[in-house]
Amino acid sequence: MADKKLVESITSMEEDFAQWYTDVVKKAELIDYTSVKGCMVIKPAGYAIWENIQKNLDAMFKEVGVQNVYLPMFIPESLLQKEKDHVEGFAPEVAWVTHGGLAPLQERLCVRPTSETLFCDFYKNDIHSYRDLPRVYNQWCSVVRWEKETRPFLRSREFLWQEGHTAHATAEEAEERTIQMLNVYAKFCEDFLAIPVIKGRKTDKEKFAGAEATYTIEALMHDGKALQSGTSHNFGDGFAKAFGIQYADKDNTLKYVHQTSWGMTTRLIGAVIMVHGDDSGLVLPPRIAPTQVMIIPIQQRKEGVLDKAYELADSLKGSYSVKVDDSDKTPGWKFSEQEMRGIPIRVEIGPKDIEAGKCIICRRDTREKIEVALSELNQKVGEVLDTMQKEMLERARAHRDSHTYVAKNMEELKSIFAEKTGFVKAMWCGCQECEDIIKEKLSVTSRCMPFEQEQLSDTCVCCGKPAKKMVYWGKAY
Amino acid sequence: MADKKLVESITSMEEDFAQWYTDVVKKAELIDYTSVKGCMVIKPAGYAIWENIQKNLDAMFKEVGVQNVYLPMFIPESLLQKEKDHVEGFAPEVAWVTHGGLAPLQERLCVRPTSETLFCDFYKNDIHSYRDLPRVYNQWCSVVRWEKETRPFLRSREFLWQEGHTAHATAEEAEERTIQMLNVYAKFCEDFLAIPVIKGRKTDKEKFAGAEATYTIEALMHDGKALQSGTSHNFGDGFAKAFGIQYADKDNTLKYVHQTSWGMTTRLIGAVIMVHGDDSGLVLPPRIAPTQVMIIPIQQRKEGVLDKAYELADSLKGSYSVKVDDSDKTPGWKFSEQEMRGIPIRVEIGPKDIEAGKCIICRRDTREKIEVALSELNQKVGEVLDTMQKEMLERARAHRDSHTYVAKNMEELKSIFAEKTGFVKAMWCGCQECEDIIKEKLSVTSRCMPFEQEQLSDTCVCCGKPAKKMVYWGKAY
Numbered sequence: 001m002a003d004k005k006l007v008e009s010i011t012s013m014e015e016d017f018a019q020w021y022t023d024v025v026k027k028a029e030l031i032d033y034t035s036v037k038g039c040m041v042i043k044p045a046g047y048a049i050w051e052n053i054q055k056n057l058d059a060m061f062k063e064v065g066v067q068n069v070y071l072p073m074f075i076p077e078s079l080l081q082k083e084k085d086h087v088e089g090f091a092p093e094v095a096w097v098t099h100g101g102l103a104p105l106q107e108r109l110c111v112r113p114t115s116e117t118l119f120c121d122f123y124k125n126d127i128h129s130y131r132d133l134p135r136v137y138n139q140w141c142s143v144v145r146w147e148k149e150t151r152p153f154l155r156s157r158e159f160l161w162q163e164g165h166t167a168h169a170t171a172e173e174a175e176e177r178t179i180q181m182l183n184v185y186a187k188f189c190e191d192f193l194a195i196p197v198i199k200g201r202k203t204d205k206e207k208f209a210g211a212e213a214t215y216t217i218e219a220l221m222h223d224g225k226a227l228q229s230g231t232s233h234n235f236g237d238g239f240a241k242a243f244g245i246q247y248a249d250k251d252n253t254l255k256y257v258h259q260t261s262w263g264m265t266t267r268l269i270g271a272v273i274m275v276h277g278d279d280s281g282l283v284l285p286p287r288i289a290p291t292q293v294m295i296i297p298i299q300q301r302k303e304g305v306l307d308k309a310y311e312l313a314d315s316l317k318g319s320y321s322v323k324v325d326d327s328d329k330t331p332g333w334k335f336s337e338q339e340m341r342g343i344p345i346r347v348e349i350g351p352k353d354i355e356a357g358k359c360i361i362c363r364r365d366t367r368e369k370i371e372v373a374l375s376e377l378n379q380k381v382g383e384v385l386d387t388m389q390k391e392m393l394e395r396a397r398a399h400r401d402s403h404t405y406v407a408k409n410m411e412e413l414k415s416i417f418a419e420k421t422g423f424v425k426a427m428w429c430g431c432q433e434c435e436d437i438i439k440e441k442l443s444v445t446s447r448c449m450p451f452e453q454e455q456l457s458d459t460c461v462c463c464g465k466p467a468k469k470m471v472y473w474g475k476a477y
Numbered sequence: 478m479a480d481k482k483l484v485e486s487i488t489s490m491e492e493d494f495a496q497w498y499t500d501v502v503k504k505a506e507l508i509d510y511t512s513v514k515g516c517m518v519i520k521p522a523g524y525a526i527w528e529n530i531q532k533n534l535d536a537m538f539k540e541v542g543v544q545n546v547y548l549p550m551f552i553p554e555s556l557l558q559k560e561k562d563h564v565e566g567f568a569p570e571v572a573w574v575t576h577g578g579l580a581p582l583q584e585r586l587c588v589r590p591t592s593e594t595l596f597c598d599f600y601k602n603d604i605h606s607y608r609d610l611p612r613v614y615n616q617w618c619s620v621v622r623w624e625k626e627t628r629p630f631l632r633s634r635e636f637l638w639q640e641g642h643t644a645h646a647t648a649e650e651a652e653e654r655t656i657q658m659l660n661v662y663a664k665f666c667e668d669f670l671a672i673p674v675i676k677g678r679k680t681d682k683e684k685f686a687g688a689e690a691t692y693t694i695e696a697l698m699h700d701g702k703a704l705q706s707g708t709s710h711n712f713g714d715g716f717a718k719a720f721g722i723q724y725a726d727k728d729n730t731l732k733y734v735h736q737t738s739w740g741m742t743t744r745l746i747g748a749v750i751m752v753h754g755d756d757s758g759l760v761l762p763p764r765i766a767p768t769q770v771m772i773i774p775i776q777q778r779k780e781g782v783l784d785k786a787y788e789l790a791d792s793l794k795g796s797y798s799v800k801v802d803d804s805d806k807t808p809g810w811k812f813s814e815q816e817m818r819g820i821p822i823r824v825e826i827g828p829k830d831i832e833a834g835k836c837i838i839c840r841r842d843t844r845e846k847i848e849v850a851l852s853e854l855n856q857k858v859g860e861v862l863d864t865m866q867k868e869m870l871e872r873a874r875a876h877r878d879s880h881t882y883v884a885k886n887m888e889e890l891k892s893i894f895a896e897k898t899g900f901v902k903a904m905w906c907g908c909q910e911c912e913d914i915i916k917e918k919l920s921v922t923s924r925c926m927p928f929e930q931e932q933l934s935d936t937c938v939c940c941g942k943p944a945k946k947m948v949y950w951g952k953a954y
Contacts, residue, residue: 035556035598036586039549044614047545068524072516072635073550073588073619074572079512095551096576097588100623100634101569109513111550111574111588121512137521141619142550146577157577158549 010340012279017223022152024273028282028341031152038150038157042266045341046153048290049269050160054140056192056288057162057264060184061138066164069137071118074109079117083242086116089209093145095157111144116210116235116261119165120243127257129248130169136177138164153270154227154477161265167245167257171236174258175213178234181262182215185230193268194285194392195219195275196400197229198423198472200448205432208261212236218447218472220400221274224421226447226474229271232262270477275396276365282342283365285392286385293322293381294338298331298350308354312347316378320385339364344388345381363388365395408457409464413473417442423474427467429460437462438473447472487817489756494700499629501750505759505818508629515627515634519743522818523630525767526746527637531617533669533765534639534741537661538615543641546614548595551586556594560719563593566686570622572634588621593687593712593738596642597720604734606725607646613654615641630747631704631954638742644722644734648713651735652690655711658739659692662707670745671762671869672696672752673877674706675900675949677925682909685738689713695924695949697877698751701898703924703951706748709739747954752873753842759819760842762869763862770799770858771815775808775827785831789824789854797858816841821865822858840865842872885934886941890950894919900951904944906937914939915950924949 010027011019025031030046042050058068074097081087094110112118123135140162150156164181168174182199189195197217207214211233219229240246240256249255276283286292293316297309309324316322325334331348338346348360361370361380365388372380403422407413416424428434428446435446438461449469460467487504488496502508507523519527535545551574558564571587589595600612617639627633641658645651659676666672674694684691688710696706717723717733726732753760763769770793774786786801793799802811808825815823825837838847838857842865849857880899884890893901905911905923912923915938926946937944 032599032603034549034595035553036549036551039551041549041599042547044544044546047547050547051545067521068528069521070519070524070527070619070637072511072513072518073621074513074516074635076512093578095574095578095586097572098575099573101571109572118511122509122518126509142547144550158551160547 010279010281013222013277020277020279021270021274024277024281024340025152030269030273030282036157038147040152040156042160045290046269049272049284049288050266052288052290053192053268054162057184057188058140060188061162061164064136064180064184066136066138068139070139070141071115071122073112073141075112075115075117077108077110079121080110082117082120083210083239086210086239090114090145093147095144095146112141113143113145114261114263115139115143115163115165116239116259117243119261120239120245120259123167123257123259124243124245127167127245127247130250133167133169133247133257134173134177135167136164137166138162151270151477153273154267159266161263164260164262166260167240168259169247169249169255169257171258174236174260175234178213178215178232178260178262181260182217182230182232185232185262185264186217188264189217189219189229189268189271190393192285192287193272193275194287194389194396195229195271196393196397198448198450200450200472202231202448203432203435203446203471205435206446208233210235210238212238216448218423218474219271219275220403220423220474221271221477222277222399223274224403224475226423226472226476227267227271227274228447228476229268230262230264233260235259235261276392277342280336281340283392284342284344286344286389289342289344290321291323291341291343292320292385293345293347294334294343295322295324295347295349296331296334296338297324297326298348298353300326302351304354305349305351309349312349312359312374312377316381319378320381345384347377347381365392406456407461409461413438413461414442417444417473417475421475423447423472425454425456425470425472426461427456427459428469428471429463429465430468431460431463431465434460434462442473444473444475447474447476487756487758490699490754497754497756498747498751501754501758501817502629507746507750507759513634515624517629517633519637522767523746526749526761526765527743529765529767530669530745531639534661534665535617537665538639538641541613541657541661543613543615545616547616547618548592548599550589550618552589552592552594554585554587556598557587559594559597560687560716563687563716567591567622570624572621572623589618590620590622591738591740592616592620592640592642593716593736594720596738597716597722597736600644600734601720601722604644604722604724607727610644610646610724610734611650611654612644613641614643615639628747628954630750631744636743638740640740641738643737644717645736646724646726646732646734648735651713651737652711655690655692655709655737655739658737659694659707659709662709662739662741663694665741666694666696666706666745666748667870669762669764670749670752671764671866671873672706672748673870673874675925675927676929677927677949679708679925680909680912680923680948682912683923685710687712687715689715693925695900695951696748696752697880697900697951698748698954699754699876700751701880701952703900703949703953704744704748704751705924705953706745707739707741710737712736712738753869754819757813758817760869761819761821763821763866766819766821767798768800768818768820769797769862770822770824771811771820772799772801772824772826773808773811773815774801774803775825775830777803779828781831782826782828786826789826789836789851793855793858796855797862822861824854824858842869883933884938886938890915890938891919894921894950894952898952900924900949902931902933902947902949903938904933904936905946905948906940906942907945908937908940908942911937911939919950921950921952924951924953
């Protein structure tokens with residue numbers, strides 16, 4: 001039934017997943033390229049998804065005591081250099097402002113790639129006593145990293161994100177907050193984006209520049225590649241010592257604060273595309289879909305059809321976000337567009353349906369068609385959206401589980417990655433040497449040491465020495 | 478009753494308005510200075526006001542068909558230079574990025590001071606046919622202008638704002654949208670910020686770089702100085718011609734689009750402070766106050782007092798944003814803090830009140846104290862908030878009207894500005910020469926040619942030739 005013109009122009013996922021992805025972001029009108037290499041325009045359909053992510057994630061933040069702030073986008077070079085590991089990690093990929101107006105600056109400023117140093121500089125003057133702790137601040141902003149290879153949403157020179165930065169009296173409290181925010185991220189991904197994630201800790205090799213520990217949520221895309229979807233870092237008192245952030249404790253002694261930071265970005269939109277999309281385009285989880293229901297009138301020029309479509313829209317609007325496609329395109333073309341844009345539910349209503357007091361609901365993910373009495377439409381739409389949200393998560397979980405493998409030695413690890421793409425669980429001795437060897441030989445990276453550990457065998461998959469941790473390996477975006 | 482320590486540290490408005498303003502932004506914890514000259518930290522109490530501004534203004538935008546997008550923060554130098562007037566206006570005050578990572582860039586990029594050029598570059602490829610019009614896009618972001626003198630919220634090198642950029646098929650439609658958005662701004666200022674504004678058109682001397690016409694809303698601060706609070710620009714087809722933005726019309730001929738842009742910024746927070754504040758600190762209009770009601774328990778260690786305070790908070794939370802100050806400070810100290818932060822309503826509740834089934838409501842603006850039966854608290858809080866919102870607007874309007882003067886000749890104009898600060902209405906011949914003379918001699922600027930014109934006299938206040946327009950003059954921030 002769907003018109004083929006729109007659909008034909010998308011490459012099939014099986015044929016070329018990367019090209020399919022690029023086609024979808026363009027055809028679903030999420031993004032456009034710009035004259036600024038590596039920077040994107042996020043178009044209305046893409047930005048509306050980000051607004052829904054922001055709104056819901058921000059509400060979850062506020063429930064756990066997070067307050068929003070805004071810090072400058074510029075970091076003086078001397079400030080960036082205060083924490084040794086941090087500057088080594090970021091200096092090679094920042095953009096430098098050297099002139100303000102017509103005059104050269106006395107000191108170069110970098111455009112923030114992340115704001116640990118700015119928050120430290122702020123906290124240094126803002127925190128005096130134990131009464132000022134904890135500080136649990138977050139900002140929504142854009143950051144810049146001068147990447148060489150870029151891809152829409154997944155890796156761009158400028159991207160939108162949130163960055164939380166906290167300061168605590170004790171190491172225990174900082175660790176608790178680090179894990180708490182990782183759990184918020186995991187819950188958000190599962191409940192709103194319908195994306196199941198593996199929670200775990202990064203190896204030292206993969207941790208954030210300047211962190212004591214980095215925790216991550218890792219998701220598996222439809223093509224079997226991993227996507228790091230959110231990270232939460234515990235800095236201990238390393239930054240506090242570098243920046244001199246001290247507080248007077250109850251016993252009147254000066255102590256260093258313990259800090260954390262955590263972030264999620266517009267790359268989540270990339271994850272939604274690559275976990276749920278299909279050969280007809282985007283499939284949006286109902287809870288973050290900007291439009292949840294598209295009503296498409298059939299034979300709309302016949303008397304009463306458009307009126308009925310508007311009437312249905314009005315009756316649904318209190319509960320759902322609804323649009324009527326009353327453009328002069330053919331129904332088939334409208335179906336294709338609704339599918340391409342990933343709108344969860346299509347309601348088809350024509351003269352015969354009206355006569356029979358019915359309409360057709362079509363689910364975007366399964367394409368299941370359901371005949372519904374108009375009097376029951378409101379309730380049925382709610383049920384279908386709930387079911388779809390739930391089943392999208394289940395399907396993504398089943399896909400991930402069926403693409404998760406176990407390797408007990410290098411031979412198995414090699415042969416799995418030679419044939420398949422997915423997560424591979426394997427035991428590890430904890431030496432960076434083994435991690436380096438695996439990365440180099442198989443072009444995969446350690447994704448995380450999951451919180452849910454299993455004892456697959458007693459020996460490291462690489463060196464055969466006693467194993468300490470089970471690690472998830474994968475090819476990553 | 479209020480503890481004096483907090484209050485004493487604010488300079489009185491009458492003594493030194495500028496210092497009073499600086500004291501309030503610091504003591505009400507809205508802002509902090511940073512290591513980056515001219516850039517500020519917006520702290521939680523300040524950012525929460527901005528979030529309320531964003532939420533409500535964005536809802537008004539969406540009602541008139543505005544869609545949000547995000548464009549890059551960088552503008553290649555060649556792009557900035559495409560529209561002659563525009564580049565002349567902005568080039569002297571932009572920050573230039575010259576290096577990305579370790580390498581110099583082939584072309585310098587400026588950090589956006591405003592995004593007309595980027596939107597044009599985007600629209601050039603995005604608009605093909607009359608079916609693509611109008612485009613009514615907006616973005617919430619930060620922009621950078623390398624100002625020499627800066628003041629919190631009013632003028633800083635980086636500030637937050639929204640910038641709408643639209644493209645239309647006809648000149649009429651562009652003009653309609655320009656005025657429509659100015660009306661949205663005026664309504665927002667009056668309905669939410671309780672700030673009355675003068676709507677009008679800027680003279681050619683004061684208009685935006687590259688615009689055909691700039692419209693403005695001008696507000697009067699408590700000290701009699703004017704604040705430009707929002708602007709809306711009609712570009713005609715000037716940018717379209719410079720960038721080559723054409724569409725195929727129904728008759729199949731290629732035509733240039735007509736464009737507009739419009740913006741409001743975090744300077745609105747400065748306006749709220751300077752219109753409504755008093756010697757005890759901030760006074761926030763209820764509709765944008767992050768906390769509307771602060772419940773302050775009296776003798777809170779007595780049994781039942783804190784429980785009652787929490788119970789009241791719970792009963793109010795469905796309708797208002799409420800907090801209980803259960804810290805171990807004295808009630809007087811808590812009163813001072815609540816006043817300093819401008820929280821509209823204070824509820825005082827102690828053992829005797831509980832016994833009598835009553836509490837005291839205290840209005841922040843008038844300090845009126847009202848005894849209220851606990852059973853009627855919810856309703857009464859609603860009434861007081863509504864009344865306060867309404868009366869704050871009325872008071873601001875009365876203040877503005879009593880500080881608006883009329884001058885019929887240069888002598889009058891001089892003597893008014895020698896003695897008073899406020900708006901002065903005067904007739905003008907329309908020549909920039911007269912405008913320049915007045916600006917130079919009296920150190921005031923033309924604020925706008927108001928939509929509501931009056932015929933004060935027949936001759937220009939400066940040259941005595943026939944007058945064309947009535948102009949508002951003032952000292953401006």
